[in-house]
Amino acid sequence: MKLRKGGIADSGSILQSSSFYKIVGTPSVLLLALLFMVPLLFILTKAFVGEDKTFTLSRVFLLAKDPYTWRILRFTLFQAFISTVVSILIALPGAYLLANYTFLGKKLIKAISVIPFVLPSILVVLGFVIFYGNSGLLNQLLMALFKLEEPPLKILYTFKAVIAAHAFYNFPIALALISTFWEQLPSRYNDAAMTLGAKKLTIFRTITLPRLIPPILSASTLIFLFCFSSFAILLVLGGGPRFTTLEVEIYRRARMLLDLEGAASLSLLSIVVNIILVGVYIWTQRLVAHQEEIELIDQKRLIRREKSVLIKILIFIYLAFSSLFVLGPLGGIVYRSFTAPVSRGGKVGFTLRWYKELFGSSQVSSSIMGVAASALLLSFVIAFLASFVGLVFSTLLSSRLRNQKGRYSLSLELFAMLPMAVSSVIIGLGYLLISNWLNPSHLGSRALVVLAHVVIISPFVLRTVLPEYRKISFSYTQASLTLGANVRQTFWFVELPLLRSALITAFAFGFALSIGELNATLTLADSSLVTLPIIIYRLIGSYNFAGACALGTILILICAVVFFVSELVKRGEIK
Amino acid sequence: MLKRYIYLILALFFIPLALFGRGAKEEPATTAYLTVYAYDSFVSEWGPGPAIVKEFEQKSGIKVNLVSSGTGGQLLTRLVLEKSKPKADVVIGITNELLHETYAEDLLISYESEALKDIPSFLHFDPKYTLLPFNYGNYAFVYDSQKVKEPPKSFDDLLDPKWKKSLILIDPRTSNVGMGLLQWTIAVYKEEYLKWWEAVKPNVLTIADGWSSGYGLFTQGEAPLVISYTTSPIYHIMNEGTERYQATLFDSGNLGVIEGAGILKSSKNIEQAKEFIDFLLTDAQLEIAVANVMYPVNEKVELPDAFDWAPKANPSLFLDSEEIAQFRDKWLNEWTEVVSR
Numbered sequence: 075m076k077l078r079k080g081g082i083a084d085s086g087s088i089l090q091s092s093s094f095y096k097i098v099g100t101p102s103v104l105l106l107a108l109l110f111m112v113p114l115l116f117i118l119t120k121a122f123v124g125e126d127k128t129f130t131l132s133r134v135f136l137l138a139k140d141p142y143t144w145r146i147l148r149f150t151l152f153q154a155f156i157s158t159v160v161s162i163l164i165a166l167p168g169a170y171l172l173a174n175y176t177f178l179g180k181k182l183i184k185a186i187s188v189i190p191f192v193l194p195s196i197l198v199v200l201g202f203v204i205f206y207g208n209s210g211l212l213n214q215l216l217m218a219l220f221k222l223e224e225p226p227l228k229i230l231y232t233f234k235a236v237i238a239a240h241a242f243y244n245f246p247i248a249l250a251l252i253s254t255f256w257e258q259l260p261s262r263y264n265d266a267a268m269t270l271g272a273k274k275l276t277i278f279r280t281i282t283l284p285r286l287i288p289p290i291l292s293a294s295t296l297i298f299l300f301c302f303s304s305f306a307i308l309l310v311l312g313g314g315p316r317f318t319t320l321e322v323e324i325y326r327r328a329r330m331l332l333d334l335e336g337a338a339s340l341s342l343l344s345i346v347v348n349i350i351l352v353g354v355y356i357w358t359q360r361l362v363a364h365q366e367e368i369e370l371i372d373q374k375r376l377i378r379r380e381k382s383v384l385i386k387i388l389i390f391i392y393l394a395f396s397s398l399f400v401l402g403p404l405g406g407i408v409y410r411s412f413t414a415p416v417s418r419g420g421k422v423g424f425t426l427r428w429y430k431e432l433f434g435s436s437q438v439s440s441s442i443m444g445v446a447a448s449a450l451l452l453s454f455v456i457a458f459l460a461s462f463v464g465l466v467f468s469t470l471l472s473s474r475l476r477n478q479k480g481r482y483s484l485s486l487e488l489f490a491m492l493p494m495a496v497s498s499v500i501i502g503l504g505y506l507l508i509s510n511w512l513n514p515s516h517l518g519s520r521a522l523v524v525l526a527h528v529v530i531i532s533p534f535v536l537r538t539v540l541p542e543y544r545k546i547s548f549s550y551t552q553a554s555l556t557l558g559a560n561v562r563q564t565f566w567f568v569e570l571p572l573l574r575s576a577l578i579t580a581f582a583f584g585f586a587l588s589i590g591e592l593n594a595t596l597t598l599a600d601s602s603l604v605t606l607p608i609i610i611y612r613l614i615g616s617y618n619f620a621g622a623c624a625l626g627t628i629l630i631l632i633c634a635v636v637f638f639v640s641e642l643v644k645r646g647e648i649k
Numbered sequence: 650m651l652k653r654y655i656y657l658i659l660a661l662f663f664i665p666l667a668l669f670g671r672g673a674k675e676e677p678a679t680t681a682y683l684t685v686y687a688y689d690s691f692v693s694e695w696g697p698g699p700a701i702v703k704e705f706e707q708k709s710g711i712k713v714n715l716v717s718s719g720t721g722g723q724l725l726t727r728l729v730l731e732k733s734k735p736k737a738d739v740v741i742g743i744t745n746e747l748l749h750e751t752y753a754e755d756l757l758i759s760y761e762s763e764a765l766k767d768i769p770s771f772l773h774f775d776p777k778y779t780l781l782p783f784n785y786g787n788y789a790f791v792y793d794s795q796k797v798k799e800p801p802k803s804f805d806d807l808l809d810p811k812w813k814k815s816l817i818l819i820d821p822r823t824s825n826v827g828m829g830l831l832q833w834t835i836a837v838y839k840e841e842y843l844k845w846w847e848a849v850k851p852n853v854l855t856i857a858d859g860w861s862s863g864y865g866l867f868t869q870g871e872a873p874l875v876i877s878y879t880t881s882p883i884y885h886i887m888n889e890g891t892e893r894y895q896a897t898l899f900d901s902g903n904l905g906v907i908e909g910a911g912i913l914k915s916s917k918n919i920e921q922a923k924e925f926i927d928f929l930l931t932d933a934q935l936e937i938a939v940a941n942v943m944y945p946v947n948e949k950v951e952l953p954d955a956f957d958w959a960p961k962a963n964p965s966l967f968l969d970s971e972e973i974a975q976f977r978d979k980w981l982n983e984w985t986e987v988v989s990r
Binding site: 196199200203204208209210230231305306309310311312313314315316318322323325326328329330331332333334410414415417418419445502503506507510511513596597604609611612613614615616618619 | 690693722726729731736747750795818820821822823828853854855856861862863865866870881885888889890891893942981985988989
């Protein structure tokens with residue numbers, strides 16, 4: 075056995091031979107295989123079916139030869155790369171502040187910054203337009219302030235707008251992952267370097283940054299994959315087909331041309347590209363993974379009140395920036411939900427009408443009593459179940475991945491990341507197949523929705539838990555085993571408590587992702603299962619944008635509360 | 650210490666589970682019923698689906714299971730994917746555009762309903778009557794009357810430099826409305842349609858991915874003109890009481906889109922399915938028109954006053970579905986080439 079940093083080889087034969095660690099990963103692997111891999115493979119094999127229903131490679135070859143394919147692939151990679159870099163750059167200063175200082179409103183920032191992440195992309199687009207648009211709130215404000223005739227800010231409908239919207243959507247992931255990791259880095263190396271006379275910047279560059287690479291890479295991969303399949307944001311805010319991604323092409327073939335074979339071959343291409351990228355990432359991640367001693371956050375090592383004015387100013391600037399950047403578009407959604415035309419000429423004014431309609435206290439021809447209230451409850455239940463199950467499965471899988479190295483576990487990790495690498499159009503087709511095969515009952519289709527959500531959120535939960543798990547020194551595990559605990563006890567009473575903070579973050583993310591999920595729910599559920607995003611989608615489809623914004627506001631509120639509570643729990647303020 | 654948490658977590662886990670179970674008890678009785686696939690907005694609380702199903706069940710005593718099957722294009726895909734194990738008896742919402750593809754899959758039976766005699770002949774888009782028209786609309790540019798005093802009357806008018814960055818269009822690669830606009834320009838300009846697209850570029854603010862985002866931008870005031878339907882103003886009149894948004898007809902005519910319904914060959918309830926189709930083309934017409942904000946096909950229907958705000962296209966243009974099927978890919982390629990330049 076090869077010796078590695080931290081020495082898995084010497085971590086004892088108990089760990090290697092324990093059946094506990096071997097079987098713990100099984101449930102999530104099984105679920106992934108059944109709900110995701112099988113239907114996906116079925117759809118993807120269509121890429122190799124020719125006109126005469128026989129096996130052919132010509133479709134794939136033709137595609138690979140077409141310069142247009144390569145042009146859009148290049149652009150897809152390019153915009154995803156830029157978006158990722160920008161998101162990380164925006165998140166880093168925030169992660170630094172969150173991890174190292176305590177200040178008023180810190181928990182609130184953490185809670186608010188994650189919200190964009192749960193909104194359906196159409197609401198993100200609307201929010202952006204309401205706030206930054208040519209006749210948006212920001213421009214109206216500036217025009218009123220400086221008595222201008224023309225809107226001064228023309229931010230939208232350019233490539234920059236796309237990057238900004240992607241960053242708005244994604245930097246919260248980076249902020250959460252990096253700051254959670256950073257908070258728990260032991261400061262002793264920094265202290266040692268400081269004692270030896272190193273400058274703060276040198277310490278950051280040579281000690282802190284290298285240790286932060288795992289969460290940075292982790293966040294980057296997620297963001298990259300998100301932007302890789304971007305669609306609505308790119309077309310609308312970018313101004314049109316100049317900015318075309320592979321996802322648009324897949325959609326066009328699957329939905330407009332009903333050419334499933336063509337869609338499958340394109341999707342195959344994007345999956346291959348993504349798998350290569352994720353593979354490279356996982357490989358690098360392993361090279362740089364250090365075993366750190368986690369410091370329990372209860373010990374409050376970080377609580378440092380900064381006296382220096384400079385830091386105070388920096389904190390203030392970052393707060394102002396992130397509020398404008400994140401709260402602006404969110405505020406746009408909230409604003410729209412409280413306005414309605416008040417005259418025949420179409421002047422708008424303040425109203426509570428949309429909320430009254432949603433909750434059935436005012437009866438209008440097109441509203442039904444309590445639709446929103448029951449959808450709210452249902453969404454909550456589904457999100458809770460899905461994130462709980464997802465958390466359990468992914469933690470077990472992480473435990474297995476940590477204790478096993480080599481090619482097998484690499485492919486297992488790749489496998490678990492797959493749901494993020496596949497186009498949502500193709501996944502949607504897969505779900506159609508599943509629901510046709512299983513022909514679920516009423517209750518069954520609900521269970522299926524929960525399980526589909528588990529599959530969707532698992533990559534996130536895994537990416538949050540795994541880097542943290544790898545950080546746990548094997549010496550803790552060994553010590554526990556030496557002192558007479560068995561493997562199971564070690565897992566429950568030594569490893570899990572050390573992961574507390576990451577588990578909570580992962581749960582909150584899973585919850586948010588599930589409560590905002592639309593695609594799978596729409597395809598898998600029978601029509602009686604109505605969640606919040608489904609109502610939002612339907613309202614928008616029937617002209618009621620303000621009503622959709624009202625529901626969006628409710629979604630925003632729920633998520634703010636969930637993240638706020640999760641921060642409290644993390645810090646042990648709620649036990 | 651951890652044990653305490655486990656109980657807490659378990660408790661939290663089971664409370665929702667209990668609620669979840671309670672919601673599941675409303676299982677319908679297991680009498681044989683008609684399974685109807687429709688696009689999502691038809692099925693939703695805001696669509697015509699729930700009301701007409703209730704009415705039909707009361708009238709005929711036949712139970713209906715209305716299933717949401719995503720957007721229009723997905724309906725056919727779903728039927729094709731389910732070919733080996735068909736579930737639906739009736740499908741609602743395949744448009745005239747997809748007639749050729751529907752023929753090719755050979756999924757539906759021919760049914761010449763009695764009700765067709767009240768439906769004007771220009772709407773009989775399927776000569777074999779596998780798809781029967783139940784609802785139609787015309788694409789049109791909708792304008793904001795606060796900003797536009799003289800609405801454009803033709804595609805040529807839209808090229809006027811005064812409309813610089815004033816149009817919100819929709820991408821034909823990702824949306825039926827976008828596809829409708831592309832076909833409309835082809836119906837008007839024939840071979841020359843790409844010239845119009847080249848010339849209109851400076852006047853386009855953005856090309857949205859779908860009707861929802863495009864129309865959302867429009868009502869947000871980002872641009873005074875958007876591609877939508879002649880019937881769009883009706884919504885604003887009926888639900889918001891404002892006449893601010895109006896549709897403009899083009900002198901060349903406006904492209905029409907007809908939604909059809911059909912009965913599946915695999916159905917074991919053909920007679921009940923026929924009854925449902927008849928109902929759809931007669932008694933359900935008003936409900937469908939109002940909820941879908943589209944025109945009814947049945948001439949006998951008396952419409953609410955708000956429909957006066959939806960001007961009738963003269964004429965309704967249609968492309969041949971064979972032609973569409975043959976050239977769709979080519980058009981999209983050419984279009985993408987020109988517009989992304």
